[in-house]
Amino acid sequence: MSNRTAHNPPAIRAMNISKSLGGTQLLDNISIEIEPQTVTAIAGPNGVGKTILLCCLSGALAPDTGTITMGTNEGTAQHVFAPQGSLALPGLTGRETIDFYQSLHPSATDRWRDLVTTFELTPHLDELVRNYSGGMQQLLELTIAFSVSVPIIILDEPSANLDPTMVQTVHDVIRSKRDAGTTVVFTTHTPVDAELADELLVMTDTGITVSGVPQTLRDSLPPIIARSPTAPIPESVPIYGDRWVRHGDVLHGFARNPDVRPGVEEVSGRSIVEPSFRDLFAYYTEVEPLIAHRPGAEK
Numbered sequence: 358m359s360n361r362t363a364h365n366p367p368a369i370r371a372m373n374i375s376k377s378l379g380g381t382q383l384l385d386n387i388s389i390e391i392e393p394q395t396v397t398a399i400a401g402p403n404g405v406g407k408t409i410l411l412c413c414l415s416g417a418l419a420p421d422t423g424t425i426t427m428g429t430n431e432g433t434a435q436h437v438f439a440p441q442g443s444l445a446l447p448g449l450t451g452r453e454t455i456d457f458y459q460s461l462h463p464s465a466t467d468r469w470r471d472l473v474t475t476f477e478l479t480p481h482l483d484e485l486v487r488n489y490s491g492g493m494q495q496l497l498e499l500t501i502a503f504s505v506s507v508p509i510i511i512l513d514e515p516s517a518n519l520d521p522t523m524v525q526t527v528h529d530v531i532r533s534k535r536d537a538g539t540t541v542v543f544t545t546h547t548p549v550d551a552e553l554a555d556e557l558l559v560m561t562d563t564g565i566t567v568s569g570v571p572q573t574l575r576d577s578l579p580p581i582i583a584r585s586p587t588a589p590i591p592e593s594v595p596i597y598g599d600r601w602v603r604h605g606d607v608l609h610g611f612a613r614n615p616d617v618r619p620g621v622e623e624v625s626g627r628s629i630v631e632p633s634f635r636d637l638f639a640y641y642t643e644v645e646p647l648i649a650h651r652p653g654a655e656k
């Protein structure tokens with residue numbers, strides 16, 4: 358989704374970002390542009406460098422090479438960054454923690470009062486944060502981040518630790534932020550977060566491997582074959598990477614024959630299923646890298 362005009366530059370432009378820590382290269386020549394007033398999800402498996410990338414985008418870490426430009430109003434507060442698990446202060450109460458960050462940020466507002474109600478934290482505000490559950494700490498951190506009035510909000514795994522109902526509540530808050538003109542960038546490995554994103558960037562250990570509108574990416578997946586783990590492997594329908602991905606109680610494979618259609622191949626305990634965002638994540642993080650690393654082997 359593009360909200361950009363010639364007079365309206367990207368909210369964030371990162372060009373050729375590389376970063377090493379402790380002698381290990383964690384980011385290698387990554388370039389991304391984030392459109393203003395959109396929600397962008399950076400999805401990928403554990404350990405591929407999503408948090409390091411957010412740290413670079415937000416200025417918490419300086420990249421070794423490359424440039425990052427954020428917004429247009431240099432000199433004013435452009436963004437807030439909520440690294441996962443690092444804003445909550447265990448020795449303070451929830452209220453004291455909020456007060457602390459309110460006193461630190463020049464663009465803090467009192468929107469936290471509504472947010473603690475939305476996130477059901479009000480009865481716990483005077484309890485010590487060390488006694489909060491993981492989900493409550495997460496919601497406290499989101500309260501702090503969403504209370505700051507800035508054009509760009511950068512969040513590290515905002516859905517982690519939350520139950521499905523609260524994930525939807527957080528999605529609603531992020532959508533209302535976007536609709537009010539805020540740009541939101543967040544990392545995830547939770548497929549349901551794709552519902553929220555205007556743009557999805559998939560990150561693997563080779564960098565950003567695919568980007569696009571999540572629904573479009575999902576609808577352009579190869580046909581998906583589901584089989585029970587005990588059913589014979591259907592050799593008549595070769596699948597990409599010879600890789601079956603666990604999907605609840607069944608295994609999903611991505612058919613190399615694009616003409617496979619529901620109803621045609623439904624035999625011996627396997628069937629063709631509609632793709633989900635779980636399939637989208639599985640394909641681009643677990644299957645496509647296998648194909649990409651074997652040039653000419655299958656594609």
Ligand SMILES: Nc1ncnc2c1ncn2[C@@H]1O[C@H](COP(=O)(O)OP(=O)(O)OP(=O)(O)O)[C@@H](O)[C@H]1O
Binds near residue numbers: 407
């Ligand atoms: N200070 C550091 N020094 C050396 N290596 C580090 C440092 N911080 C992180 N790493 C390594 O960088 C890699 C990427 O870490 P990062 O936290 O960005 O991954 P991630 O994609 O956000 O993973 P997750 O989804 O599990 O949070 C990991 O292998 C991690 O061990």
